[in-house]
Amino acid sequence: KQVVLKEYVAAGFPKESHFGVTTAAINLKVPDGSNAVAFKNLFLSCDPYMRSRLSPPVHRDGADETDPEFSPFRIGAPISGLGVSKVVDSGHPDYKKGDLVWGGTAWEEYSIIENPKGLFKIPDPSVPLSYYTGILGMPGMTAYFGFYDICAPKKGEYVFVSAASGAVGQLVGQFAKLAGCYVVGSAGTNEKVELLKNKFGFDEAFNYKEVDDLDAALKRCFPEGIDIYFENVGGKTLDAVLLNMRVHGRISACGMISQYNLEQPEGVHNLMTIVYKRVRIEGFVVTDYFPRYAEFLGKMLPWIKEGKIVYVEDFAEGLENGPAALLGLFSGRNVGKQVVAVARQ
């Protein structure tokens, strides 16, 4: 079974009708003498960046068009992303039957890959394997390096996180507490706001959909201003945050999901704040940090095992429910990290 792209999304929100689920026969026995590996795909990661790959192939400023991980999907072919897989047969010296890996994965039940590259061996299967799509995978590294490296937090600083209950945001909030900061999160439902306060330990949280005046809401939460903003949504939120930044504040520009389905990005009006408050805004792409995976794991695995960091996941069961799960990221349907469970083992 595969999830294929039927049609590019020229503008606006993608719909389930852009995708199809097809079946094809596959021979899982790798030919003798080949360096191919046959994988059973267990968990697939739904990630906001995948929206850009649904757009037709045109030049986009700043995007590396040569990188197949970020180039548009091909019509009629399975879409791909990150996931957790198990080796079921291998002709490759680095992989043997039963090995567990995470990395680039097609949205299909089984894959055969010639000479696989860039996959991470799963070092510790005693934690839930789905964690390698989230807290122990790409979103975990995004939160970790995007917060610690880009923001250099100090004890007592004031931190704001948007899309705070999601795959990345829930971790940033917990890291901020570990660093001794005061942290506030925004999210799109009251259920998520409860999670932020009662599960992830945010000091304060609000539902941005129920707030008429974001600037006033931020002033209530941060009477002394914001030292660190972890930017996940962009648009009106960024504009309101800019009005509330403190001198020498830092903004980690991680993503701007509110803009991904717009034909024209919204304008940002309060940029002068950057000058007179000496604010540093720094973007980053997590793949630059992949060589530091071992360092990241060295921190995260103990934190998970000691109960210092918790993680909430949202499972869609079965490949056929994958498209709806992916699209749900753009309406806020997911509560926590959105995963597609293709097979549990």
Ligand code: NDP
């Ligand atoms: P999430 O798990 O947080 O899912 C996306 C969430 O975004 C939704 O649940 C929804 O939550 C919120 N959202 C959707 N549309 C809007 C909107 N119009 N306005 C405000 N919020 C919206 O996703 P991730 O944690 O995986 O990703 C968070 C951000 O991090 C994204 O911007 C993503 O692109 C970025 N990212 C960047 C990386 C990098 O290398 N720079 C790597 C990975 C992620 P709610 O109900 O709260 O609205």
